[in-house]
Amino acid sequence: MDRSTLATRLKKGDRRALSRAITLVESTRADHRAEAVALLADVADPARQALRIGMSGTPGVGKSTFIEAFGKLLTGQGLSVAVLAVDPSSARSGGSILGDKTRMEELSRDPNAFIRPSPSQTELGGVARRTREAIALCEAAGFDVVIVETVGVGQSETMVAQMTDLFVLLLAPGGGDELQGVKRGIMEIADLILINKADGASKRQAEATRADYQGALRLLRKREGDPDGFPQAMAVSAVAREGLAPAWEQMQALAAFRRETGHWGRVRAAQNRHWFEEAVRQGLIHHLVQDPRTRGEMDRLGRAVAAGETPPAAAADEILSRLLTGRGGNPTDAS
Amino acid sequence: MDRSTLATRLKKGDRRALSRAITLVESTRADHRAEAVALLADVADPARQALRIGMSGTPGVGKSTFIEAFGKLLTGQGLSVAVLAVDPSSARSGGSILGDKTRMEELSRDPNAFIRPSPSQTELGGVARRTREAIALCEAAGFDVVIVETVGVGQSETMVAQMTDLFVLLLAPGGGDELQGVKRGIMEIADLILINKADGASKRQAEATRADYQGALRLLRKREGDPDGFPQAMAVSAVAREGLAPAWEQMQALAAFRRETGHWGRVRAAQNRHWFEEAVRQGLIHHLVQDPRTRGEMDRLGRAVAAGETPPAAAADEILSRLLTGRGGNPTDAS
Numbered sequence: 001m002d003r004s005t006l007a008t009r010l011k012k013g014d015r016r017a018l019s020r021a022i023t024l025v026e027s028t029r030a031d032h033r034a035e036a037v038a039l040l041a042d043v044a045d046p047a048r049q050a051l052r053i054g055m056s057g058t059p060g061v062g063k064s065t066f067i068e069a070f071g072k073l074l075t076g077q078g079l080s081v082a083v084l085a086v087d088p089s090s091a092r093s094g095g096s097i098l099g100d101k102t103r104m105e106e107l108s109r110d111p112n113a114f115i116r117p118s119p120s121q122t123e124l125g126g127v128a129r130r131t132r133e134a135i136a137l138c139e140a141a142g143f144d145v146v147i148v149e150t151v152g153v154g155q156s157e158t159m160v161a162q163m164t165d166l167f168v169l170l171l172a173p174g175g176g177d178e179l180q181g182v183k184r185g186i187m188e189i190a191d192l193i194l195i196n197k198a199d200g201a202s203k204r205q206a207e208a209t210r211a212d213y214q215g216a217l218r219l220l221r222k223r224e225g226d227p228d229g230f231p232q233a234m235a236v237s238a239v240a241r242e243g244l245a246p247a248w249e250q251m252q253a254l255a256a257f258r259r260e261t262g263h264w265g266r267v268r269a270a271q272n273r274h275w276f277e278e279a280v281r282q283g284l285i286h287h288l289v290q291d292p293r294t295r296g297e298m299d300r301l302g303r304a305v306a307a308g309e310t311p312p313a314a315a316a317d318e319i320l321s322r323l324l325t326g327r328g329g330n331p332t333d334a335s
Numbered sequence: 336m337d338r339s340t341l342a343t344r345l346k347k348g349d350r351r352a353l354s355r356a357i358t359l360v361e362s363t364r365a366d367h368r369a370e371a372v373a374l375l376a377d378v379a380d381p382a383r384q385a386l387r388i389g390m391s392g393t394p395g396v397g398k399s400t401f402i403e404a405f406g407k408l409l410t411g412q413g414l415s416v417a418v419l420a421v422d423p424s425s426a427r428s429g430g431s432i433l434g435d436k437t438r439m440e441e442l443s444r445d446p447n448a449f450i451r452p453s454p455s456q457t458e459l460g461g462v463a464r465r466t467r468e469a470i471a472l473c474e475a476a477g478f479d480v481v482i483v484e485t486v487g488v489g490q491s492e493t494m495v496a497q498m499t500d501l502f503v504l505l506l507a508p509g510g511g512d513e514l515q516g517v518k519r520g521i522m523e524i525a526d527l528i529l530i531n532k533a534d535g536a537s538k539r540q541a542e543a544t545r546a547d548y549q550g551a552l553r554l555l556r557k558r559e560g561d562p563d564g565f566p567q568a569m570a571v572s573a574v575a576r577e578g579l580a581p582a583w584e585q586m587q588a589l590a591a592f593r594r595e596t597g598h599w600g601r602v603r604a605a606q607n608r609h610w611f612e613e614a615v616r617q618g619l620i621h622h623l624v625q626d627p628r629t630r631g632e633m634d635r636l637g638r639a640v641a642a643g644e645t646p647p648a649a650a651a652d653e654i655l656s657r658l659l660t661g662r663g664g665n666p667t668d669a670s
Contacts, residue, residue, distance in 0.1 A: 037648045046643030129648070136646060269641035276640040277623075279651030280633070284619040287659055288612075298615070305611040306604035308381030311471060313372045313464075316614030323659060324622055 003035060007042040013080075013142045015114055025133040026119050028126070040133060043140035049268075050082070050139045050146045051255055054160040056186070057170030059151065062196045064103035066170055066238035067147060071104070073244050074145055075112040082138040083107070085118035086131050086150040086160055114143065127156070129282070132163045132275055161189040162271055165264065166251055168192045171213070173206035188220060191231050191254055194247055198235035210235040225263030230254055287323075294323065338370060342377040348415075348477045350449055360468040361454050363461070375468060378475035384603075385417070385474045385481045386590055389495040391521070392505030394486065397531045399438035401505055401573035402482060406439070408579050409480055410447040417473040418442070420453035421466050421485040421495055449478065462491070464617070467498050467610055496524040497606055500599065501586055503527045506548070508541035523555060526566050526589055529582055533570035545570040560598030565589055622658075629658065 001009075001020065009017035021043075025036045057063045071081045083104070107113045116134065131148060138146045148164055150156045161167045169190040187193075193213050198206035213233040220231070232250060236243035258264040288294055301315040336344075336355065344352035356378075360371045392398045406416045418439070442448045451469065453462075466483060473481045483499055485491045496502045504525040522528075528548050533541035548568040555566070567585060571578035593599040623629055636650040 037646075037652055040646040041649040044643070044646050133646075133648065268643070272643065272647060273637045273641045276637055276647040276650050277633070279647050280623065280654050281620060283651055283655040284623075284658070285616060287655070288615065288619075291659075298612070302608045302611055306608045308379070308603070308607065311372075311375040311379050311468075312607060312611040312614045313468065314376045315611050316618055317372055319615050320618040320622070323619070324626075 003039055003042065007039060010043055010137065010141050011045075018114060018137060018141045019116070021137045022116055022134045025137065026130050036133070040136060043137065045140055048139050048142060050135075050143045051166070051251075052135060052146045052148065052164040053251065054148050054150070054157070054164035054167040055170065056150050056157050056160065056167070057196075058172075061170050061172045062238050063149065063170055066194075066196055066236070067149060068104040068107045069238045069241050070244055070248070071107040071113055071147070072110065073241075073248060075107075075110050078112075079144040080112045080114075080142065081107075081110075082114040082116070082141075082143040082146045084116050084131060084134050084138070084146065084148050086127055086148060086156055087118035114138070114141075128159050128163075128275075129279065131160070135163060157186055157189065162274060165255060165258070165267070166191045168194060168247075168251070170194050170196055171209065173197055173202045173209045187216065187231075191226075192247065192250060193217065193231065193233040194243075195233065195235045196238055198243060199237035199240040203235075203237075206235045206237075225258060225261060225267075227254065227257045294319070297322065338374055338377065342374060345378055345472065345476050346380075353449060353472060353476045354451070356472045357451055357469045360472065361465050371468070375471060378472065380475055383474050383477060385470075385478045386501070386586075387470060387481045387483065387499040388586065389483050389485070389492070389499035389502040390505065391485050391492050391495070391502070392531075393507075396505050396507045397573050398484065398505055401529070401531055401571070402484060403439040403442045404573045404576050405579055405583070406442040406448055406482070407445065408576075408583060410442075410445050413447075414479040415447045415449075415477065416442075417449040417451070417476075417478040417481045419451050419466060419469050419473070419481065419483050421462055421483060421491055422453035449473070449476075463494050463498075463610075464614065466495070470498060492521055492524065497609060500590060500593070500602070501526045503529060503582075503586070505529050505531055506544065508532055508537045508544045522551065522566075526561075527582065527585060528552070528566065528568040529578075530568065530570045531573055533578060534572035534575040538570075538572075541570045541572075560593060560596060560602075562589065562592045629654070632657065 001017075006017055006021060010021050021036075021039060024032055024039060027033065027036070055063070055067065057066075067083055071083065074081045104115055108115050119130065135146050135148065148160050150160045157167075167189050169186060169192070171193060173195055193210075195206045195210045195213070198210075210233045217231050217233060223231075234243060234247055234250070236247055238244070255264070258267075288298060297319055301310065301318060304310040305312050305315045336352075341352055341356060345356050356371075356374060359367055359374060362368065362371070390398070390402065392401075402418060406418065409416045439450055443450050454465065470481050470483065483495050485495045492502075502524050504521060504527070506528060508530055528545075530541045530545045530548070533545075545568045552566045552568060558566075569578060569582055569585070571582055573579070590599070593602075623633060632654055636645065636653060639645040640647050640650045
């Protein structure tokens with residue numbers, strides 16, 4: 001399939017075209033990368049905006065079950081839902097693969113849903129680019145909601161929050177000690193904390209945990225651009241499919257508020273700009289290790305520096321003036 | 336004074352020339368920077384190696400008093416000592432200026448000592464370069480020992496450890512709770528932990544604290560290239576000038592061991608190479624914000640990306656192919 005056909009089909013919402021396009025942005029091959037960059041430009045359409053929801057939770061919290069039930073609720077309302085997974089660890093977290101279709105069997109068979117498991121990639125920079133571009137492709141394909149699932153590691157959660165509109169933290173019921181386990185940084189990026197497993201014997205404990213978190217959230221400074229009552233903690237049961245509709249209503253209310261106040265647009269613009277600048281920085285750094293001639297020069301000068309023959313600054317100057325030739329100005333002016 | 340005269344005087348150990356040279360490497364002006372890079376190359380001499388000691392401690396631990404007493408011990412043995420300060424915080428730590436000469440009055444009047452307070456700079460990258468280059472200048476000036484003083488913030492300590500041969504952590508006597516306060520990362524980079532104020536009423540507590548830390552150090556994995564018994568905890572009193580000579584003996588023993596095994600040379604080579612690569616990365620990143628033409632392009636493309644008109648990857652490609660023109664290869668091949 002040539003790029004133009006792929007772009008046309010993707011924009012029509014064709015699932016196979018979308019899968020293929022994501023595979024393309026995941027590739028690190030030079031020719032694939034050039035195609036991917038061109039494809040992303042072809043399908044870019046500022047008018048198509050999904051609601052992007054970041055979703056995190058430690059293993060054992062019932063994340064797959066929740067996403068399946070939550071996704072079915074949305075498709076039941078006529079919405080199309082894409083689920084992307086971010087797993088920066090090479091070892092799969094807790095033995096399970098994020099976005100594993102076998103764990104979301106019902107949702108994966110839903111014609112209005114699209115589930116993409118995390119690729120086996122280890123570098124967070126690469127994961128970030130791949131995820132951000134996969135989101136862009138899902139939006140171009142016309143999805144209403146894009147859920148980006150990640151594990152409870154601080155770094156990947158911050159990254160996901162930088163590319164989504166809302167951030168939902170899923171927790172299990174537990175004693176007061178649990179509060180200590182959730183890093184303050186994650187509390188600060190969460191818009192909604194959902195205590196799962198509010199059913200059967202653990203229902204009362206889930207409610208108590210919810211109250212604990214609601215109290216903790218009140219101690220945090222109210223964030224600019226948020227209405228009263230946010231961030232918020234709620235108790236839900238993915239298994240009993242209880243509390244999901246109220247949670248979805250809260251997410252929509254927050255999204256609507258942010259759209260009305262212009263906060264939504266400002267955040268998206270800042271996120272786009274952030275990822276552009278990051279792409280430039282990563283591109284420069286990668287050039288140092290990827291370009292054979294530059295790598296050769298880095299190695300030659302690196303040996304001279306290691307031996308103490310050339311000071312780091314002079315060696316850096318030599319590389320920089322060759323790399324940035326014809327750009328004018330002294331490349332080490334700054335720092 | 337022209338550069339050649341400055342270099343000649345500096346290599347003779349002239350204090351005023353050294354001060355002037357450090358002021359030059361601290362400057363961010365383009366013409367100063369070019370002069371500084373050239374000067375560092377002029378005076379580079381792999382044969383002149385000082386013992387570089389990183390020294391850290393939280394405010395109130397008596398760091399200035401310790402450095403003064405320790406420095407006097409060394410100059411009393413006929414050694415020349417330079418004291419450099421690293422303070423990455425814009426607000427001075429605990430109200431005191433690191434390397435404050437008025438707090439090391441006796442040492443600052445010593446003809447064999449050179450004390451340089453920390454400049455008021457906020458960016459850690461700039462602080463790193465300035466400190467590393469100031470160390471190189473002190474070595475070129477023939478100093479036997481260079482002490483690099485910093486405060487108890489993890490980031491600056493890691494940075495100082497990356498440019499020194501030994502790392503000494505100075506602590507105050509305290510209850511067992513104190514152990515919790517020292518981050519594991521800092522315990523892992525310390526070669527010697529000195530419990531200060533082992534005098535008068537706090538002598539017993541200092542000894543107990545020392546034993547606590549010695550126990551904690553035993554739990555850490557022995558580091559490659561270290562002899563038995565290191566890292567080590569000792570009790571000292573800067574005020575009573577007790578325990579300083581034994582501490583200095585241990586530092587010398589460790590340094591001698593590392594020289595003999597080749598570990599010293601390997602670490603220095605790796606450190607040099609690290610700072611060279613860091614200088615290249617910083618130079619590239621700074622070019623993005625410093626070079627007027629590049630900054631203009633970044634801004635123009637950044638606005639298009641923020642508005643959703645251009646995808647981040649395509650915009651990054653445009654910048655990168657212009658920046659790295661004539662270098663061959665697709666700059667976004669990687670990531």
